[in-house]
Amino acid sequence: DLATSTQVFETRESAVRSYCRAFPTLLTSGRGTTLVAEDGTEYTDFFSGAGALNYGHNHDHIKRQVVAHLEGDGLLHALDFHTAAKREFLGRFGQEILEPRGLRHRVQFCGSTGTDAVEAALKLARKHTGRSQVIAFSGAYHGVSRGSLAATADLSLRKVAGTALGEVTHLPFPVGPRGSFPTMDLLEQYLTDDLSGVDVPAAVILEVVQMEGGVYRIPDADLRHLRDLCDRYGIVLIADEIQAGCGRTGGFFSFEQAGVVPDLITVSKSISGLGLPMSLLLIREGFDSWEAGDHPGTFRGNQLAFVAACAALDLWRNQAFLDRARAGAELLRTFWEDHPLPGVEVRSEGHAIGIDLTHAGGRRAADDVVAHCFARGLIVESTGRDKAVLKLLPALTMEPDVLRRGCELIHEALLTALS
Numbered sequence: 001d002l003a004t005s006t007q008v009f010e011t012r013e014s015a016v017r018s019y020c021r022a023f024p025t026l027l028t029s030g031r032g033t034t035l036v037a038e039d040g041t042e043y044t045d046f047f048s049g050a051g052a053l054n055y056g057h058n059h060d061h062i063k064r065q066v067v068a069h070l071e072g073d074g075l076l077h078a079l080d081f082h083t084a085a086k087r088e089f090l091g092r093f094g095q096e097i098l099e100p101r102g103l104r105h106r107v108q109f110c111g112s113t114g115t116d117a118v119e120a121a122l123k124l125a126r127k128h129t130g131r132s133q134v135i136a137f138s139g140a141y142h143g144v145s146r147g148s149l150a151a152t153a154d155l156s157l158r159k160v161a162g163t164a165l166g167e168v169t170h171l172p173f174p175v176g177p178r179g180s181f182p183t184m185d186l187l188e189q190y191l192t193d194d195l196s197g198v199d200v201p202a203a204v205i206l207e208v209v210q211m212e213g214g215v216y217r218i219p220d221a222d223l224r225h226l227r228d229l230c231d232r233y234g235i236v237l238i239a240d241e242i243q244a245g246c247g248r249t250g251g252f253f254s255f256e257q258a259g260v261v262p263d264l265i266t267v268s269k270s271i272s273g274l275g276l277p278m279s280l281l282l283i284r285e286g287f288d289s290w291e292a293g294d295h296p297g298t299f300r301g302n303q304l305a306f307v308a309a310c311a312a313l314d315l316w317r318n319q320a321f322l323d324r325a326r327a328g329a330e331l332l333r334t335f336w337e338d339h340p341l342p343g344v345e346v347r348s349e350g351h352a353i354g355i356d357l358t359h360a361g362g363r364r365a366a367d368d369v370v371a372h373c374f375a376r377g378l379i380v381e382s383t384g385r386d387k388a389v390l391k392l393l394p395a396l397t398m399e400p401d402v403l404r405r406g407c408e409l410i411h412e413a414l415l416t417a418l419s
């Protein structure tokens with residue numbers, strides 16, 4: 001019976017599917033930080049839709065607003081018409097998130113996925129400067145359309161595109177598996193040398209915390225140096241906050257702690273609260289070089305996503321949520337400090353923990369931990385070079401005892417895999 005078997009996926013769905021191979025289960029529902037499978041198995045979620053579910057699954061408050069909006073026939077397909085739901089989101093996002101952080105950015109709605117926002121950012125930077133070259137960093141992930149893929153560093157993803165992607169130069173990220181690298185000095189050298197052979201770029205794009213790259217944060221001083229170079233040479237600084245933003249790595253945005261203001265900021269994943277498709281480009285004053293109709297798209301602004309995103313903004317005014325998030329990050333950081341493992345480096349950035357097994361078992365050990373945890377009801381992913389870094393992404397709302405038990409299970413799996 002196809003309705004109850006998984007055979008339908010093998011025969012009907014494209015071979016491109018991937019997560020379902022690593023995690024062979026059929027999910028039917030999610031509540032908070034638990035996923036439920038058709039056979040009744042429950043999974044603690046340390047993956048959170050690759051960072052799209054910072055508030056967990058079907059958060060009660062967010063869900064109630066969405067259901068009420070649906071019942072009021074609020075689900076319009078509106079292209080980029082003005083709607084009441086969009087007005088509420090724009091007004092509140094500006095007032096409650098951007099203004100308190102000194103960000104004077106306009107919002108561009110960009111289709112539905114993070115890739116769409118990166119594509120728009122690169123295109124706008126090129127239009128704004130009249131230049132074509134872009135600088136990105138080794139270890140970066142920015143999306144899979146041609147423009148955004150050109151900025152993505154992963155060679156296995158790039159090779160799928162077949163031909164040279166061009167127009168993006170990757171420099172070493174200032175911190176990585178081989179320690180630190182004086183990249184900003186190198187970039188300064190390029191920019192000040194008229195025989196460098198490197199064109200002044202339209203933009204530099206970076207993840208302030210590289211997430212798919214294995215949870216590496218650029219040192220604040222390097223980010224400030226980069227900001228200064230961009231100012232001096234009229235280069236557009238693009239921060240990709242798609243995975244590191246919305247509270248995942250500390251403040252609402254990962255660049256806040258460095259006191260740097262990027263010119264363009266891409267936001268997606270958790271911005272809509274419930275995992276509904278939503279993708280934003282934030283454009284600093286003076287950088288909005290678009291003319292009306294320059295960058296159209298049918299699904300620019302899903303009404304349910306606006307409503308869910310507003311409900312998620314409510315959480316950022318809620319002291320209990322903020323306290324829980326702060327305590328959760330602290331619990332994660334201290335747990336892994338208190339449980340060191342030989343040869344294993346742990347990088348903690350708020351609710352993103354990278355457990356680096358490069359020098360302790362590598363990919364095989366990481367795969368073993370993922371499988372061990374899955375068999376015991378916990379979903380966690382590996383990432384980074386050779387997929388040797390376990391990346392823990394629990395929701396900011398996870399109960400402390402669930403968080404601790406999850407870490408204990410992962411630690412037990414590590415002891416087994418490394419023994």
Ligand code: PMP
Binds near residue numbers: 141144241244
């Ligand atoms: N940028 C970053 C930093 C990401 O982590 C991702 C997704 N993993 C993307 C861009 C692309 O987003 P999407 O998969 O929604 O297109």
